[in-house]
Amino acid sequence: MISGAPLWLLALQALATFFLGLAVFYVSWRQWRTAHERAILDVFDRRFALYEQLKRALLKAVLDARGVTRLDAFANVDQYTMLFGDDVARVVHRSLALVDELAMLQARLARGDAAIGAPGEETLLEGVWQCFRDVDRTFLP
Numbered sequence: 001m002i003s004g005a006p007l008w009l010l011a012l013q014a015l016a017t018f019f020l021g022l023a024v025f026y027v028s029w030r031q032w033r034t035a036h037e038r039a040i041l042d043v044f045d046r047r048f049a050l051y052e053q054l055k056r057a058l059l060k061a062v063l064d065a066r067g068v069t070r071l072d073a074f075a076n077v078d079q080y081t082m083l084f085g086d087d088v089a090r091v092v093h094r095s096l097a098l099v100d101e102l103a104m105l106q107a108r109l110a111r112g113d114a115a116i117g118a119p120g121e122e123t124l125l126e127g128v129w130q131c132f133r134d135v136d137r138t139f140l141p
Contacts, residue, residue, distance in 0.1 A: 058132040095131040
C-alpha cells in the first residue's frame with residue numbers, strides 16, 4: 001500500500017483517468033469531423049446554387065432570346081473564381097460575353113439598326129447553347 005490506499009485502487013484510478021481522456025479525445029475529434037463535414041457541405045451548397053443559377057440563366061438566354069438582358073446569374077461572377085477556380089470562371093466570363101453580345105444585338109435589331117459585320121443572332125445563340133452544354137463538364141471536379 002502506498003499512501004494508505006490499496007494498489008488496485010490506485011491502478012483503477014489511473015485506468016479511469018486514461019479512459020476518460022480517451023473519451024474526451026474521441027468526442028472532440030468527432031466534433032472536429034462534424035464541423036469539417038459541415039463546412040464542406042456549406043461550400044457544396046454555395047457551389048450548387050451558383051451552378052443552378054448559371055444553368056437557368058443560360059437556358060433562359062437560349063429559349064427566350066428576345067428578352068435577353070444582363071442576367072442575375074452573372075451578378076456573382078467573382079464568386080465563381082473563388083468557389084470553383086479559373087477554369088470555371090473562364091467559362092462563365094465567356095458565357096457573360098456571349099449573353100451581353102446577344103443582348104446588344106437584340107437591342108440593335110429592336111431599334112431597326114443593321115448589324116453589318118457583327119455575328120448573327122443564330123451564331124450567338126449557338127455559342128450560348130455551347131456554353132450551356134459545357135457547364136456540366138466544366139463544373140465537374
